[in-house]
Amino acid sequence: MMMINDTHSQLRQLSPQDFAGFGLGDVAYVRHVEVDGTLAFAIHAADGTPLSVVAERDLAFAAIVQNDMEPVSVH
Numbered sequence: 001m002m003m004i005n006d007t008h009s010q011l012r013q014l015s016p017q018d019f020a021g022f023g024l025g026d027v028a029y030v031r032h033v034e035v036d037g038t039l040a041f042a043i044h045a046a047d048g049t050p051l052s053v054v055a056e057r058d059l060a061f062a063a064i065v066q067n068d069m070e071p072v073s074v075h
Helices: 002-012 016-021 057-066
Strands: 027-035 038-045 050-054 070-073
Touching (some): 027 050, 038 057, 050 057
Antiparallel strands (some): 038 050
C-alpha cells in the first residue's frame, strides 16, 4: 500500500509538460480531417505534433504500427 501512495504523491507533482511527454515515442493518434474538401486521416504524435496525413484510416493505423507505435483513434 505504501508504494501506491508514493506513486500518487509523485504523480501529483508532475507538470502539464511532464504529462504531455507520456507516450511520446510510443503512441500516435489518428483523427479525421478535411483536406481540399476530401476526408483524410491525420496522424499526430502523443504531444499533438502533426506527423502525416493519409487518405485511409487503415493506412494511418498501419503506418503507426510499422513505426513501432501504438495507434489511438480520436473522435
